[in-house]
Amino acid sequence: MLTAGRYVRGALAALAAGALMMAGTQAAVADTGVKCPPGAPKCDITAEDPGDPGDDGGSGGGTGGGSGGGSACHRENGQEIPCYVPSLGYWNTSCYWKLLEPQPPADDYMTWGDHKPDEGDIYRPTSCPDFPYKGAGTFVPRDTFFPNGEIGKDAGPTPAELAERAVAQMTLKGADIGIAPEPGRTGLVGLPVWMWNKQHPNTTGPQVKSVTAGAVTVTATAKVSKVVWNMGDGSSVTCNKPGEPYQASYGKRESPDCGHVYRHTSRGKSGNKFKVTATSTWTIHWEGGGESGDLTETRESATTVGIGELQVVG
Structure with a gap:
């Protein structure tokens, strides 16, 4: 200080x-x-x-x-x-x-x-x-x-200002990205890609924080309401759920809540991979001092995915 x-x-x-x-x-x-x-x-x-x-x-x-x-x-x-x-x-x-x-x-x-x-x-x-x-x-x-x-x-401070203080004391992070095919492996054009946000209070919520000043206490609750995935091929996918993690037993099945299908390869991109960016929107509801309101915060994280074509040998 x-x-x-x-x-x-x-x-x-x-x-x-x-x-x-x-x-x-x-x-x-x-x-x-x-x-x-x-x-x-x-x-x-x-x-x-x-x-x-x-x-x-x-x-x-x-x-x-x-x-x-x-x-x-x-x-x-x-x-x-x-x-x-x-x-x-x-x-x-x-x-x-x-x-x-x-x-x-x-x-x-x-x-x-x-x-x-x-x-x-x-x-x-x-x-x-x-x-x-x-x-x-x-x-x-x-x-x-x-x-x-x-x-x-x-x-x-007003209740709204106390709410901002509560948010400042939270640890709100971007998605802890899970993706299949995972980095280091190459997927194929036309086959489903799965995306998910590994659940944790810092990446999906909920987080609850209370701040008191004088006789006023404000409690804020934060959770991720959506993740927008920029897939690197000009398309984006909005997922309102964390997404289901992929398991090998699912085979070529599409993700039920957060997936994408590439229509062309990542050849020519940096490292011959698509850069995938996940933007998490945190929605915070607060109450206290006879008032209530909502705030939003966004966080980003990124990964890469390689997409190739199935080669048919005659």
Whole structure:
């Protein structure tokens, strides 16, 4: 993990007469163009290892977990301000608010008012760019009660973003190709070729992954819905099943669910073989946070097959 970036100017705050007085803040712009939220004592840029992409080009894109959550809740001078900043808390009502720990005693009427601890919590403002301190008599936010679920309701990643994170943590590969005639052997024009995807969670699914952020958990389930085989002779075959593996006892029988018949030889092709490319489509359904949706990812793998002609000796 790499962190970089510093604040040129931070928020100035003082606590006087039981009220928190805020100084104006200004976000700094690092050489990289990264802007920090107002009032942040520092600005961290986090780079996360995306993981091993694997032989087939990776396990799919996802949304990384930065320090600012998954959405923006405020704009200041054209800058989007994140809903959550670890050092400041959650954005709500023109301020960042952080849970007061420990909470005041339940009988502290000046803080709780008519509310009870089981109805919510007391939060302290940490940065209020819309209410800069301007001297005596200026309204200054202070420790405030918020009902359960009010603070942080717009912060953090959305369910859809959590679904993308779940997919990024999966290992989704291209087909583990089985083909007859197998590489190294030569088939014949007019005779059936069998193709299949050797079944495994990484090549056919299903894979199930859950990701949690705050009170929201999203569960994604991925499985291969089809494999499109480019046979190298200008034709393609779409197989909605993994395909049945060939056995010698089947003889010249055609595949029941995933096969092809070549009409000319592979002579003249690279290595005198057809290049066969299998493109797997992964369909991912996700649910959580009161929402649901579907995503797709594709992966490729390839092999070769040689096709010749039956020679009749007179």
